Amino acid sequence: MIEDPFVAHRSLLFTVAYEMLGSAADAEDVLQETWLRWADADRSQVHDCRAYLVRAVARQALNRLRTLSRRREDYVGEWLPEPLLTLPDVAEDIELAESVSIAMLTVLETLGPVERAVFVLREVFDMPYGEIAEAVGKPAAAVRQIARRARGHVAARRPRTQVSRSEHRAVVQRFLAALHTGQVRELMEVMAPDVVLIADGGGLAAAAPAPVHGAELVATLLARADRGAFDTTAVWINGAPAVRLESDGRSAAVSIVVENGRITRIYATANPRKLTRLDEPAELTR
Secondary structure, eight states: OOOOHHHHTHHHHHHHHHHHHSOHHHHHHHHHHHHHHHHHSOGGGOSOHHHHHHHHHHHHHHHHHHHHHHHGGGOSSOOOOOOOBOOGGGGGSHHHHHHHSHHHHHHHTTSOHHHHHHHIIIIITOOOHHHHHHHHTSOHHHHHHHHHHHHHHHHTTSOSOOOOHHHHHHHHHHHHHHHHHTOHHHHHHTEEEEEEEEEEOTTTSOOOSSOEESHHHHHHHHHTSOGGGOEEEEEEETTEEEEEEEETTEEEEEEEEEETTEEEEEEEEOOGGGOTTSSSOOOOOO
């Protein structure tokens, strides 16, 4: 029995939608909408099922992204992407791992809906400009200009350096050790002086209402936590070593950016509605 093309490419389609939306729940909704349209499509007119389905998902994701952009203006506190538990092998595709990292998805939030769609489809999935133009409803020449502008915007905001998985993992372990001691000095030693902590509680969990800047302030905030009240586990989140915290039935996913052996960014997601994907690894592919 021949596998349906939608089923065969589902992981790819989910990855496209997730990178455009930063939300697994919304990505799944987009896939459902795309499946319904695919079920009614005239397959005899489809010459490249993969390309057809990617375009269809991109169109649905773009429509949803425009709605979400307005909804997120009313979000309580800082908004972070929905973290996904992943297997270490996602990191073997360096470009994919970077594109789905919490840091990159946070940068993509600063793009407009069309810019984000164009950037993801071109830079991550290497889609031809003509196909992107069809997906976003813009002339190919305009898409080229949008792609160039989006690349510049992202380049100015993405982490400056790349680190190996082993270095990233080592810094996570140092961070965990310092977190367990609760000593401000030890926490500061693993952080860059200008480290920034961004926490997302969504109004449903305790979280700093605005970004916290500077190693001393961040370390002091982390040191206040009750050491006996939570368990920490090293996990892989969005293709990178990270930390999962558990406390009295509550969870948090903590992703970090490492530069020159120290933490420069900490992304802590505590909104329970965004933590439903931490028990089963997500299948991400290009």
